[in-house]
Amino acid sequence: MKVADIMTTEVVTIRNSATVAEAVKQMRRHSIQAVIVDRNHEEDAYGIVTVADIVGKVIAFGQDTRRRRVYEIMNKPCIVLNPDLGIEYAARLLASAGIHSAPVVQKSLLGIVSMTDILQQGDFIERPQTLQLKERLQHLEEAAHQTCYQKGPGSQACLDAWAKVDALEAELAHQQAEAIEKTAFESYMDDYPEAFKDREYDAWCGG
Structure with missing residues (x-):
C-alpha cells in the first residue's frame, strides 16, 4: 500500500498568525492531534503544529494560549x-523523526497521514513488505539467470540484469538490518569465473 491509499484528504489547516488558542479549538473540534500551517506563497514551505508542541511549549509553562501565536511554536519546514511512498517507508520516516503525523504533498497539499492511519489501515499483517521483497527478488534472480543464459554470462544485458538483483537484495538487507556476506551475483560469478575474470581488474582500474 502507498501513502495515498491511507491518507486523510480533509486536512485541517491554520494561518501562521493564528493564536495557539485557535489551534486548540481546531484540534478539539475535529478530534485531531495536528494541524497543518498554510503556506504564504507557492515557494513557501508547509508547517505543522501538534498537540505535543502546544502542551510542551505553551501549556507546560502556564502561558496564555490566546497570546502565543502559531508561528512561535510550529515546526517549519515540516x-x-x-x-x-510505501507505507512501510512512511512509518520509518515518522518513527525516525519522532513525529505522529506528516502532510502529504506533491506540489500542493493532498492530505495527512498519521501513525494511527498506518496502524489501522495498513496491510502489513496480510502482506508484510519483507515477504513481498523476497518474492520480487526471486523473480529477478530467475530473470537474470534466463537473460545470462540467452545473452551470455559476460554480456552487458547479463550485467544489467544482475544489477537489478543487487539493488533489490541490498534493499531487502537494509529492511532486515542484515549484512550481505555474498550477493547472488557474486555467487553467480563463482560459477562462471572465466566470463568475469577481468571484471575485478576493470573495476580497480576505473577507480
Missing part, C-alpha cells in the same frame, strides 16, 4: 510525505 517533514512531508510523497503520496506514492
Whole structure:
C-alpha cells in the first residue's frame, strides 16, 4: 500500500498568525492531534503544529494560549510525505523523526497521514513488505539467470540484469538490518569465473 491509499484528504489547516488558542479549538473540534500551517506563497514551505508542541511549549509553562501565536511554536519546514511512498517507508520516516503525523504533498497539499492511519489501515499483517521483497527478488534472480543464459554470462544485458538483483537484495538487507556476506551475483560469478575474470581488474582500474 502507498501513502495515498491511507491518507486523510480533509486536512485541517491554520494561518501562521493564528493564536495557539485557535489551534486548540481546531484540534478539539475535529478530534485531531495536528494541524497543518498554510503556506504564504507557492515557494513557501508547509508547517505543522501538534498537540505535543502546544502542551510542551505553551501549556507546560502556564502561558496564555490566546497570546502565543502559531508561528512561535510550529515546526517549519515540516517533514512531508510523497503520496506514492510505501507505507512501510512512511512509518520509518515518522518513527525516525519522532513525529505522529506528516502532510502529504506533491506540489500542493493532498492530505495527512498519521501513525494511527498506518496502524489501522495498513496491510502489513496480510502482506508484510519483507515477504513481498523476497518474492520480487526471486523473480529477478530467475530473470537474470534466463537473460545470462540467452545473452551470455559476460554480456552487458547479463550485467544489467544482475544489477537489478543487487539493488533489490541490498534493499531487502537494509529492511532486515542484515549484512550481505555474498550477493547472488557474486555467487553467480563463482560459477562462471572465466566470463568475469577481468571484471575485478576493470573495476580497480576505473577507480
